[in-house]
Every structure is written in structure tokens, then in C-alpha cells.
Amino acid sequence: MISNDSPEVTDGSCCTVGHCPRMSGGLGSVAACVGLVLALLLAQCGYERGPAPVDLTVWMYPVIIDPQAGEAYWNGIEEDFEKVSPGVRLTVERLPWAGRDRRVAEALAGDNGPDAVLLMPDQIPRFASRRAIVPVDAALKGNEDRFLSAALDAVTENGRIYGAPIYQTVTTTIYNKRLLSEAGVTTPPTTWDEIKAAAPKLHSKGIALLDYSASDDASLNLNFYPLLWQAGGRVFAEDGNRVAFNGPEGVEALTFLTDLFRQGAVPASSMRNTNRLGDQALGRQRAAMGYSVVLPDADLAARTWGKENVLVGGPLKGPTREAAFGAPGALVVNAKSRHRAETQKFLAFMIRPEQIRSLAWASGYLSPRTDVVVPSDSPYAMQYQAALASIFVGEPHPASRQVMALLAPEIRAALTGRKSPAAALDAAALAADELLRSS
Helix, strand or coil: CCCCCCCCEECCCCCEECCCHHHHHCHHHHHHHHHHHHHHHHHHCCCCCCCCCEEEEEEECCCCCCHHHHHHHHHHHHHHHHHHCCCEEEEEEECCCCCHHHHHHHHHHCCCCCCEEEECHHHHHHHHHCCCEECCHHHHCCCHHHECHHHHHHCEECCEECCEEEEECCCEEEEEHHHHHHCCCCCCCCEHHHHHHHHHHHHCCCCEEECCCCCCCCCHHHCHHHHHHHCCCCCECCCCCCECCCCHHHHHHHHHHHHHHHCCCCCHHHHHCCCCHHHCCCCCCCEEEEEECCHHHHHHHHHHHCHHHEEEECCCECCCCECEECCEEEEEEECCCCCHHHHHHHHHHHCCHHHHHHHHHHHCCECCECCCCCCCCCCCHHHHHHHHHHEECCCCCCCHHHHHHHHHHHHHHHHCCCCCHHHHHHHHHHHHHHHHHHC
16 A cells, blocks of 8 residues: 555666655545656656657649659658658648649638648639738748749739749640641641631541630630730739620630631530640540640650651740740648748748759659759750740739639530620620629
């Protein structure tokens, strides 16, 4: 029986603990005292419990097309970051592109979202205006002048940087030279007029000319907006309080597209396309040209069409200008993250030259940094690099993605003939302007 008069307790080695006055209060007091004794023993013997690890979660999307290569790459990033960040456990969750706008919006509005997430520039204004993400100037400090001015401008809102660019996209044109040649088209079409002239020749061979992506999961930045910009139009009015895509330039752009669709020059499969060359008519050699947003598109085409049949050109030229979308993929910090400092440290880690270089190598995208040369053994790399001179980062706006969701189905209505181009754009503009007024 233990009593208050018991001799001191010793573990026989390094620790000695005096008697415990709490032991006189029955079994409950005995249990409490035993816990106290054990805690004192562990503390005096040097077994103090260290701080709990910091768990960081990052949402990433399939910027590396090959799933196995993507898994290997991001597992390596987790290990490398943890080596330089003792006490931090990093998890990079890889999510699908489909449904990402809704998923990200819900996550940043809730309390259990990721610490960091990959966004495109047209998503940033919306979340910055709602204070759902925080400025990340600290992560880029000292490196600001080492980024492409277009890349940095694209992630800056009201003078503050909200995204850390980790790769750079560019939209350009890819051609199947064999299909063009068999139809008697000796010079790849680079202008709207040349496309109109070549379309009937391809159609006579049972081949579409221009592939397109019209599904809801295909960003308008990569399909309709470049045509709008090439016609001299804009998505939003200068003041941002209303849309402008239903002006004469927008009608001209959509009429150009719908005319091609009705002639069979744009394939019917476009309605399901999501900007993935391998899954579309272009990749299956049922269309002779289309948009490409990543270097592996050309390498895939070379393997399936034959190297001699692949040509990478520049952005298309419309009635008023040459224009193509190109923007950085950027990591942002969730305002509700409990570990902002550690998350900012991860962003700083990901913009290091070695990380920019390795991600570009794995993904086929370009570098957003001016001091990083992307290593590539692809014969098409220089064409993608040259296309950067014509990129347009789009028209970032807090309602960019919501406006896309309203416009995309109206474009499909025009393509299928259910509405005229003007009526379709007016219907989308009416809904979009109401959205802007209410928000």
C-alpha cells in the first residue's frame, strides 16, 4: 500500500522523483499521481515531446499528362521539401481538371480547404476580392524582376501579388501536314481567310480542318476568346461593369466559327472536346489543324502521325490582330490556412530555378522565369518558345469563370443552329450583365 510516507520513487538510472502528495486521495488521485510521475520521469530523462508536425496540403491538377510521371514527380517534391523544412509534412493531392472551379470555390469558402492550390490568373481576382486568398509577395521577394512581365502582371491585383507562377502556358497552332497535302493545301492556313479557303478542300476528303473544344470543361481562354481577340473584341467592357463580347467583333468571331461548323470544317465531336489533343479529332487524324497548349502535344503527334507530318506554327491571325492565350499556372495561399508561413515557404521553394526547370521538363510547359532555360530535346520546343511573343493573358475579372459558364452553352446553341450568333451572344450578355450587377 502506497502512502504519503513512501520513500522517493526512483527508476534506478538517471531520474529521481520525490513522493507525490496527491496519492492520499484514493484510486483517482493515485492514477493522477502516476501520470504526473511518468511525465516528470520523461522530462528529466530528456524525453520531452517535440512540437507536433505541421501538415500542409496542396491541390495540384494534371499539369503532367502522364499520371505515373505526375505521381513520381510530386512524390519527389514532397520528399525534397520536407528535407529542407524539418517538422513539415507535405501532401500534394492530384485532382482532375473537370469540375475544378466549383471544387475550388467550395474549398476556399469552407474551413477544410487546402493550404495552397493551383489557379489560373482569371480565377485569382474572384478569390482575391473575397479575401479567400492572401498576397504572396513575401514568397517572391527578391525574384520579382526574374519573371516574365506578363506572368507577374497576370497574378497581380491592386498592386499585390496573389500567385506564385510555377509554369507558363502558351496557345499556338499545330498542323497535320499529310492531311493538308492530300487535300491540295500546300501552305498551312494561318489567317481566317486562309482557313475559309482551305476548309472545302479538306471537307471533300472527309476531313475536318479546324478542331475545337466546346464542352463546359474547356476554358474559353483556349477556344472562343482567342477568336474574339483576333477580331478586335473584348470579353468585358473597359470599366469591368458589363460584358462586351456581344459587340460586332464577337458576332464576327462566332459567325466565323459557326460557318465552319456547319460546313463540317469543325468536327461534330468538338461538342465533347476538352483541349486534349490525343482524345480529339486532331489527335486521331480526323482534323488537319487545331490548338496546342503544351509541348507534349507535338511530341505525341510525332509518334502517332510521323515526325515528317507535324508542323507547329504561330497563333492564328484574325481580321485585326494575331492573338493567343498564354498565362502562368500559379500557386495561391488559402486565407484560412493555419500554416501561412510554412505555405509561403513552399511557394518560395517551388519558384526556385531548379523546381521551375524540373516541372517544365516533366510537364512540357514553359518557364515563367526569364533566367531559366527549359531543357528539352524536342525539335518543336523553339516554336512554342517563339509563340510567347504573341501571348495575351486574357481579361482577369472577379466574375471571369461565372461569365464563361454563362457563355459556353450559348456558343454551343449557335454551333448547332438553335440560335443565331448574335442572339446567342446577346442571351449570354443579358445573363452576364445581370450577374455583374448583382455581384
